[in-house]
Amino acid sequence: MSDGSRTTVLAAGELHGSLADPLMEVMNFLNEITSRYPRAISFGPGRPYEGLFEVERIGEYLDAYKRHLVEELGRTPDEVRTLLFQYGRTNGQIHELVARTLRNDEGIDADPESLVVTVGCQEAMFITLRALFGAPSDVLLVASPCYIGITGAARLLDIETAYVPEGSDGVDPDALRRTLAELRAAGKRPRALYVVPDFANPTGTCMTLDARERLLELAEAEDLLLLEDNPYGFFTRTGQVLPTLKALDSTGKVVYFGSFAKTCFPGARVGYVVADQPVRAADGTQRLLADELSKVKSMTTVNTPALSQAVIGGMLVANDCRLRDANKPAADFYRTNMTVLLDCLDRMLPPGRREAAGISWNAPDGGFFLTMTLPVPADNELLERSARDHGVIWTPMSYFHPDDGGSHQIRLSLSYLTPEQVAEGARRLVGLLERSPT
């Protein structure tokens, strides 16, 4: 570009429409605030705690996977080399280990051939949306508020999204039924609902067993696919572990997304989708939805990196394909953090006082997130004041709403702090709230 006058400049308005969607930049202000106030305690990131990661163990996991290939599967050294270095099977090489883990941890009986091992759960969602949404009238339903990864993927693919309000038990079934009827009346086809039954991001909501069963009945009655995402299911705080929709599903309505980002580590970028629905062609032949996803994946990333699969595979092997047990220390850690936060808030803002101040919060049974309702608008201005004057950062819940929803709510994430930071962060947060004009 030696000659400025002849330099090519692209017009933003001529790029794909998704790039101008505020949705795609929603986290930018949060990131900017975080970098401007590095000493603030941040309830922002949904990242897993790093204290449990050990760099030294990467080699051990790789070795465990190599031993598995040689000793359990009888692979020769040349075959091991091919598996680690060469292009590989589009749908992955650790699908049998993942299937075994799903059986042990979730009671989900998945044919390994129905699994696609993906570059994080994000790619699983992306390729599934691409495959399932064929007509311009196909609509994706999501809860409101909703995780940005799914709505962002839909936006990239020009897939229309409809929002269904979430109640304390998850998506409100009456509102869902109403939305389905409205969409159909408008000539649209509700194709699938994205749902996180366990400790949803951003609200922390968990569906009861009854709510899960009712949602499955509704999905069957309405011929609606359910895209179940389960990144936080291991991290229970109270009560019993509830079965996933996939484990309860008797009619094949559920496509199940899994992630190793929180249960192993995010840097591997390994997730998967169980896509065991038969797909029938016009000539009557059938194949699995996973086989269709394979075509999409081959044009997106070709295959999931072998090294990432090897390290995650090694972690599965080393833990006898039981990640729930292996995650007990992590679950304890997040449980402690949530309990510390709830205790601190309870002590500093006892019931009478918080009611008078117009402050409330939920008490999730697990996961990384808690929702707090404020008496004042929880906007970027308050966030900046909070970071600057009180040294505490959080996420405006409005970021996760498609419209004006969540204007007085915030998401508090507990996963990336120590218990001491959580306690100090709670103190600072209460300081902010007590100094905010109501």
Place this chain on the structure above:
Amino acid sequence: MSDGSRTTVLAAGELHGSLADPLMEVMNFLNEITSRYPRAISFGPGRPYEGLFEVERIGEYLDAYKRHLVEELGRTPDEVRTLLFQYGRTNGQIHELVARTLRNDEGIDADPESLVVTVGCQEAMFITLRALFGAPSDVLLVASPCYIGITGAARLLDIETAYVPEGSDGVDPDALRRTLAELRAAGKRPRALYVVPDFANPTGTCMTLDARERLLELAEAEDLLLLEDNPYGFFTRTGQVLPTLKALDSTGKVVYFGSFAKTCFPGARVGYVVADQPVRAADGTQRLLADELSKVKSMTTVNTPALSQAVIGGMLVANDCRLRDANKPAADFYRTNMTVLLDCLDRMLPPGRREAAGISWNAPDGGFFLTMTLPVPADNELLERSARDHGVIWTPMSYFHPDDGGSHQIRLSLSYLTPEQVAEGARRLVGLLERSPT
């Protein structure tokens, strides 16, 4: 799915249209033949040779990258842990090493901020297409025949593709100019041309320096972006190394795709795109195209796996960011294979004899591929007979053509065989041709 009658069955016709496109299944027959005749010598796969991979070195490369982080960049052990295990920068963590390598190997002076490190070159192509193609009238131009990865990605995104015939110097400039005029007359907007100047897949064609300069002039005159893909540039057989379009580009028309699949190893799935074009918003502010690609990537794979980046980063560090030198053994290997094949063919089918038989081939100056023209249709039937009766496999060139083109041509790939296999494969191939009715 306990009750068969209530099992959800999806209709193939209701999935995304790309899944029914023959393009997406084109390699299936080849794969099937390969698995049915495992003892045949296959000129099919475009995979790099594996004999140069060493499993033991993965740990060394990881260590080299860790040392680079600590000793060169001054990272603390906690920061190293975060870089290897946690979610990371969307556009990658080895962008500065890649920029240094591009400067050393290609004379391309790329701002590291203009680089996006991707999950293989396939993701680079995919996210670039998504960002650049905004309107339904935007058309992607490709050579005919063309690499399936780019046309497949376009198909997933419902991007219209137009084909321009390739001559012996690459895309025919007159045909390109005509196609541009026709598209514009039809109300379309030719947005970009995908081009592989060095030893293209599938033909092996290499553009001369003059052809490169003329293409750049044409791109500027016609306001056409060039998407340059360069997986094979290091693997020269004869003649001098020619500059890439990106290195010659003085007006910013070239978006450059790179891949470490052939120069390091495919299993890492690491590629990149240099997207240094400024993008101007309506309010006059500018950012880099790479920043726009970041939004797309964050909704596709979030970030490229840290382990893959670390191992490739370690290979770059260990080779002083000079991959061209490091690839001399690989270049020698492929050069030998190409020379062996050309010598064998020349000896078994000397000029008079091949002309009489209606057989010809090109003699690429490098790369993995050679094009052969046959006197008979090079279809799946001939391929099956070739594998079954003669023990030799190749790829029908028609797989890479959008229409009826290439019906009498085959692609011979030399990258995945030893020289001995190449010689024996050539013998078998000539055996097939001498027994085929003309």
